[in-house]
Amino acid sequence: MIPLREGWTLRVVSGPQVPAGIVGRVAAATVPGCVHTDLLAAGLIPDPFLDDNEQRVAWIGRADWVYETTFTPPQGEADRVDLVCAGLDTVARVTVNGVEVGRTENMHRSYRFDVRSLLRGGGNTLAVRFDSAYRYAEVHRERLGGRPNAYPEPFNFIRKMACNFGWDWGPTLVTAGIWQEIGLHAWSVARLATVRPVVTMAGRDGRVEVHVEVERATDEPLTVRAAVAGGTACVTIPAGRRQAVLTVTVRDPVLWWPRGYGGQHRHRLEVSVSDPDGRVLDIWSRRIGFRSVRVDTTPDAHGSPFVVHVNDVPVFVRGVNWIPDDVFPTRITRQRLAERLGQAVGANVNLLRVWGGGRYESEDFYDLADELGLLVQQDFLFACAAYPEEEPFASEVAAEAAEQVTRLAPHPSLVLWTGNNENLWGWHDWDWQEPLAGRSWGRGYYLELLPRIVGELDPTRPYWPGSPFSGSEDVHPNEPAHGTTHIWDVWNTDDYTRYREYVPRFVAEFGWQAPPAYATLRRALSDQPLAHDCPGMAHHQKAADGDRKLHHGLAAHLPAPADFDDWHWLTQLNQARAIQLGVEHFRSHRGVCMGTILWQLNDCWPVTSWSTIDGDGRRKPLWYALRRAYADRLLTIQPRAGGLALVAVNDGATAWRATASVTRLTLSGEPRAKTTLNLNVPAYDTTTLALPAELTRPDEPRRELLAANAGESAGRAFWFFAEDKDISWPVARWDAVIEPLAGGQRVQVTAGTVLRDLTLFPDRLDPAATVDEALVTLLPGESAAFTVHSPAPLDPAALTTHPVLRCVNDITRDQAT
Known part of the structure; x- marks a missing residue:
């Protein structure tokens, strides 16, 4: 394909409240790109991510826009010249030399138009007009009748990235533009329209069924060849036919495994089509992996499990939910994805769930996941709303699903398709049924259309109708004992210790909020001074009653913050505490519970949210807590019916044998009781050992703790007998030594008193x-x-004082030692 990236311009056609300075203005445009990024680059709008500028650019989503360029057609003779549009966002009319060649209304599909007859020898004009996504959605909503959704926006009436219309962590920035590659493809005789490898294992042998569909410009026999890992196959497609299936058998291939279970070996699959003279017309090439995947949902004594098996090995999912990494997808480069997925790996994550309100992720995303051994669960794009099943939506959804299932088929990291996010739950519990009054809401997609498409095109991968889903319409969709569950009452209404009341089979969403890093806030907000409720913080908190919930969560556990610095530190700490408690509890019940998917890994802009990595790519304290809680070897102290127990979780491939010491001691470090326990934990298993009463019954609960240690590979586990706000913390004292390192400094801190959750904030x-x-x-x-890594050495004094170096007990200066 010859990309058409140069010479594009952008102008507004019409729309309410278009600023006078933009009417009639022609701006240079970047393709791929979108209206917002082009206007921002031209200096015509303020940065939507800063302060409340989001509101100042709201008019963009209600305007109509035209992208235009000129081009020279490909040289040489060809039977066809196609205009290939990999992604148009969203309601578009495409013209070449003033002649309409096609219309689109789905961001999640690609399009191809035959334009050969319209091309001229010299300059040619290509224009793409984008009509307002709002107007399109509102027209269909009026025509079909409204449908309930989680937000007062019409995102369920257009096949577009739903979170463009705002979410409880994202801004309302409704985009338009040529968001993926656009170009010309000249070809003759035939081309490979689709190639869909279906990879299975039969014993130790790999089998690849290569399903090929060709598009023809002439009608003559064609030869299709496939080769992978030393195996080959060849077939003739007779004149008049367009499809073929080639089967390649590979003896004892090296398998692809998720990270932590083996290597990520991939094999190059190459498919070609040739004419009767042997001339190669087209080539398709991808790397595939040999592996099997299934989900075990066989009922047992605890209900209905949800256990992911890869190569017949059950995998405890240590997952995170993934949202689009930027509101404007064309700013997400492969390098940025590599950094973000690397951060996931660094936190010991083994699965990413691509959430249904965003997009089907890019080839770069999936290629990196393949390479890193990160499993991927891909939602079909339906989230938190009732979706109409009438036309044109039914046909658009079917075409979109078929294209995306085919596109992603080669990737071994993809292990699960999910029908929607929370819509089955919504129909049951969110007061949808009365306002729907019998109108369609998406059930036919999730329980009929989508499983049929996956079953026909991608039968090697499991399909699950929704997240959450219990496995049966006869059981409540969010029943923890069956299938997958979302736990949101903890954040919304309860204390995070309530996670311990759940022993679910698989937690597909749960989370706790915190603000982003301080440097991220200072870049995004101009408020002076910062306060938890200042205008900028309020605008960058999209969750309903979010600030109150943050304070409510603090009150149960930590001292009241004296100022913004304390509030920022303690809310970030509380997020880390909440998630570490939840993950360690769920993992301690390995066997009954077989997966946790934290909401969420990343952010799409600077915002207070449930993320682990903030909108500028900075790690919150939660990231470090998650790294410990998701470690292959986890030592944790857990309450059990008879008292406290030491639980050792082993998600490694070898047995874990160690001696664990557990000590009850005072805050000053004086031992009160101690025991030694022998650990012998099989691979992929847990061991639970009850602790003796002399350890679990403190003499002074406010002044004592438990510390457990089983060697460096498992870290150290603590249990405090009182909440931080009630503990008699000594005034924090420490000595610090700083030495220079290449690219940074090493800060060695020696505790003069107990230091709880010591954390450094060099940003x-x-x-x-x-x-x-x-x-x-x-x-x-x-x-x-x-x-500490930094471009230049940091001030040693500042590195070791408030508010850069923090611990819990540095805010209890008024308490006696």
Whole structure:
């Protein structure tokens, strides 16, 4: 394909409230791109991510726009010249030299138009007009009747990235534009329209069924060849036919495994089509992986499990939910994806769930997941709303699903298709049924159309109708004992210790909020001074009653913050505490519970949210807590019916044998009781050992704790007998030694008193600074080292004082030692 990337311009056609300075203005445009990024580059709008500028650019989504360029047609003779549009966002009319060649109304599909007869020898004009997504959606809503959804926006009446219309973590920035590649493809005789490999294992042999569909410009026999890992196959497609299936058998291929279970070996599959003279007309090439995947839902004594098996090995899912990494997708480069997925791997994640209110992720995303051994669960794009099943939506959904299932078929990382996000739950519990009054809401998509398409085109991968879903319409869709569940009452109405009341089979969503990094806030907000309720913070908090819920969550556990610095530190800490408690609890019940998918890994802009990585790509303290809670070897102290127990979780491939010591001691480090336990934990298993009463019954609950240790590979587990706000913390004292390193500094902190959750925030001194560790609890006399990376050395005094170096007990200065 010859990309058409140069010479594009953008202008507004019509729309309400278009600023006078933009009417009649022609701006240079970048393709791929969108209206917002082009106007921003031209200096015509303020940055929508800063302060409340989002509101100042709301008019863009209600205007109509035209992209235009000129081009020279390909040289040489060809039977066909196609205009290939990989992605148009969304309601578009495409013209070549003033002649309409096609219309589109689905962001999630690609389009191809035969334009050969319209081309001239010299300059040619290509124009793409985008009508307002709002107007299109509102017209269909009026025609079909409204449908309930989670937000007062019409996103369920257009096949477009739903979160463009705002979410409880995202801005309302309704985009338009040529968001993926556009170009010309000249070809003759035939081309490969689709290639769909279906990869299975039969014993130790791999089998690849290569389903090929050709598009013809002439009618003559064609030869299709496929080769992978030393195996080959060849077939003739007779004149008048367009489809063929080639089967390639590979003896004992090296398998693809998820990270932590084996290597990520892939094999190059090449498919070609040739004419009767042997001339190769087209070639398709991808890397595939040999592996099997299934989900076990066989009922048992605890209900109905949900266990992902890869190569017949059950995998405990240590997952995170993934949203679009930017409101404007064309700003998401492969390098940025590599960084973000690398951060997931660094936190010991093994699965990404691509959430249904965003997009079908890019080839770069999936290629990186294949390479890193990250499993991927891909939602079909329906989220938090009732969706009409009438035309044109039924046909658009069918075409979109077929294209995306075919496109993603080669990727071994893709292990599960999911029908929707929370819509089955919504129909049951969110007061939809009365306002729907019998109108369609999406059930036919999730339980009929989509499973049929996956079954026909991608039969090797499981399909699950929704997240959450219990496995049967006869059981409530969010029943924890069956299938997958979302746990949101904890954040919305309860304390995070309520996670311990759940022993679910698989937690597909749960989360706790915190603000982004300080440097991220200071870049995005101009408020002086910052406060938890200042205008900028309020605008960048999209969750209903979010600020109150943050304060409610703090009140149960931590001292009241004295100022914004304390509030920022404690809310970030509380998020980390909440999620670590939940994950360790769920993992301690491995066997009954076989997966947790945290909401969420990333953000799409600077915002207070449930993310682990904020909108500028900075790690919150939660990331460090998740790294510990998702480690292959986890040591955790858990309440059980008879008292406290030490639980050792082993998600490694070899048995874990160690001696664990558990000590009850005072805050000053004085031992009160101690025991030694022998751990012998098989691979992919857990061991639970009850702790003796002399350990679990403190003499002074406000002044004592438990500490458990089983070697460096598992870290150290703590249990405090009282909440931080009630503990008699000593005034924090420490000594710090700083030494220079290449590209940074090493900060060695030695505790003079107990230091609870010691954390360093170097981004407060330099936005580019990072640190390798956080949330370290030290007993008196113990030391910890923090490696800080920064472009230039940071002030040593500032590195080791408030508000850069923090611990819980540094805000209890008024308490006696």
